[in-house]
Amino acid sequence: MFELLCIFTSGGLVLWNQGNLWSPLNILIATVLQQERTHLSQFIHNGYIMKWDLLPKFDLIFAAVYQELYPIFFVEKLLQAMKEKFEYLLEKKNIPLRKIHFEEDFQIIYNEWKKESKLYKRNTETPEEFNLFIPAIKSNEGSSEKSPKKSLSKTKPSSEKKKPIKKATIKGIDDKVTKKKIEELDVSKDKTQNNTKNLEFLKGEISDSDSDENQELGFFSRFANKVKSFTGNKEIVKQDIAPLVSEFQNTLIQKNVGETISEQLCTSVSNSLLHTKTASFTSLATTFKVTLSNSIEKLLTPQNYKNILRDALAAKNLRTPYVIVFCGINGVGKSTSLAKVGYYLKTKGKLSIIIAACDTFRSGAIEQLRVHSNTLEVPLFEQGYGKEPGFVAREAIKVAKNQGIDVVLIDTAGRMQHNESLMVPLATLVNINNPDIVVFVGEALVGNDGVDQLMTFNKTLMEKTESGRGVDGIILTKFDSVDDKVGAALSMVYSTGKPILFIGVGERYPHLKRLNAKTVVKSLLS
Ligand SMILES: Nc1nc2c(ncn2[C@@H]2O[C@H](COP(=O)(O)OP(=O)(O)O)[C@@H](O)[C@H]2O)c(=O)[nH]1
Ligand SMILES: [Mg+2]
Incomplete structure (x- = not known):
């Protein structure tokens, strides 16, 4: 029988479990997973065998604990089936993590696995019996009243209180687990199991997905050194979580995230954690931080992201110029x-501009653009000052069509967001020319004002254009000058749902980058 089968996040949130013996798992986390020793095929401690599988994409760990004395075969197949089901539910069915009710699916998987395992077993002539979720004492020839192994009692250890291991006081990973002890206990290196290959593969997958630029942490490193206190697998209540809400709220505010947004984000994380359980090996603070990180990362990776290069290449195939309008207030870097x-x-897509x-x-605006056009060796279309910008843009698009030019980049005058009379010509420009994309350019330096700029530009455009279209995406400039105060990125996306297309990280042409959500999260929460 299994003492514990469970699915949990790297932040320690238990999503599903069957059985309740958590202590061996604490040791597994502390000595194997936190130390990235995932190349091990299994871990044995105090008479318990632990096996695991990872789904790094969703920060999930699938683990099984059972008694060494009563081996279970093909556990890795069961874990893999559970993992695949979860992946399917999350990815294909789009069910949010917390909404997955796994019980029924598990029963199906489990029954199937039981059947298949028996077949495998017959084929490989494995002699042992299966003992699955049934009392595991039967094959001990009347010795059921005596523990077959020094550290194991014969009765089913169904809870932490009754756990049969000697080291019954183990509560968390800092509970005197010395290196020496671990080495003694860890006999897994001697065991040869056929799932090593599988874990090696997963390890590769982890480093791949984390090899994103500036990405620093391994999957399990997120556990490391963060464990201060333990919630002991108890339900999270408001009193536990309230101090964390204000602590993380302040952290975000210090990083330039708007106050209201910080509060809303932290409150929503708090609400999502209330009345759930964290595993005993992790602190509530860690769980909170990981949950917050995940939701910020998700926010910063909106579904409506527009890939300008891909779209411009597609337009080229249709022989229509791809038109981009840049707008924003003065001096932001339009x-x-x-x-x-x-x-x-021009360089990446070989597109003509x-x-x-x-x-x-x-x-001076036209002269400034001429410098850029000369340096980039692309033509400049201009009709001098004082002209209606929408008409100048229309003429430029005409020239592009006639000359087979792929992309039209439209520079516009800076205007304060609340200056109605200056917003009208911008709306007219959008109305007349129906560009492929309207990009709002804002500075990463600004706090709430940047959010106000973006929201007002968006709202005014929506009100004043015939098609009711607003801003399509954001370029956030001067990222190089904000250190770790990158909150504007989060505030802007949170307030409008508009994607950040690029960030500006310097004054030179190649200083344009895609936003790395993981790096932003790291800066915000470090
Ligand atoms: N450090 C830094 N400076 C930038 C960035 N983007 C623009 N700038 C500078 O900001 C100033 C204003 O830029 P400009 O394009 O003229 O702004 P505009 O008035 O919005 O068109 C210039 O000195 C630019 O070199 C950036 O990403 N990083
Ligand atoms: Mg300008």
Whole structure:
């Protein structure tokens, strides 16, 4: 029989479990998983065998604990089937993690596995009996009243209180688990099991998915050194979590995330954790942090992300120019970002570009663009100052069509978001030309004002354009000058749901990058 089968997140949130013997698992976490020793095929401690499987993509661990004395075969197949089912539910069925009711699925998987395992067993002529979720005493020839092994009692250890292991006081991973003891206890290196290959493969998968730029942590490193106190597998109640809500709220505010947004985010994490259980090996703070990290990462990876390069190449195939409008207030880096995007599309996509000088308002704007057009060696379309920007853009698009130019980059005048009379010409430009994408350019430096700029641009455009279209995406500039105060990125996406297409990380053309959500999360919560 299994003492414990469970599914939990790397943050320690138990999503599903059957059986209740957590102590051996604590040791597994502390001595194997936290130390990234996942190449081991199994772990044996105090008469218990532990096996596990990982789903790094969703931060999930599937683990089984059973008595060494009563071996169970093909456990890895059961864990794998559970993992595949979870992956299917999360990825194909799009069911949120916390909404998965696994019990029924598990029974099906389990029955199937039991059947198949028997077949395998027959084929491989494995002599032992199966003992699955039934009292595991039967084959001990009347010795059921005496523990067959020094540390094991014969009765079913169904709870922490009754656990049969000698080291019954083990509560958490800092509970005197010395290195020496671990070495003594860890006999798994001597055992040869056929799932080694599988785990090696998974290990590869972990490093792959984490090899994202600036990505620093291994899957299980997230456990490491974070465990301070243990919730002991008890239900989380409001009093436990309230101090964490204000602590993390302050952390976010210090990183320039808007106050209301910080509060809303932390409250929603708190609500999602209330009345759930964390495993005894992890602290509530860790669980909170991992849950918050995951929700921020999800927020920063919106479904409506637009891949400018791919879309521009697709437009080229249709022989229509791909039109991008850059808007925002003065001095945020609109013209510089326009030039950077031009450079990117020209070098990466081998696309031909024309720049349209539609900031016909601010003196010097056209001359500044000419410098970019000369440096990038792309044509500049301009009709001088004072002209209606929408008409200049229309002419530029005409030229692009006639000359077979792939992309039109439209520079616009900076305007304060609340200046109605200046917003009208921008809306007219969008109305007349129906660009493929309207990009809002904002600075990473700003706090709430940046959010206000974006929201007002978006709202005004929606109100003033005939089709009711707003901003499609964001370029966040001057990321190089904010250190770890990257909260504007989160605030903007949270408030509007608009994706960050690029970040500007310097003044030169190649200083344009995709936002790495994991890096932002790390900066926000470090
Ligand atoms: N450090 C840094 N400076 C930037 C970035 N983007 C733009 N700038 C600078 O910001 C200033 C204003 O840029 P500009 O494109 O003229 O802004 P615009 O008025 O919105 O068109 C210039 O000095 C740019 O070099 C960036 O990502 N990082
Ligand atoms: Mg400009």
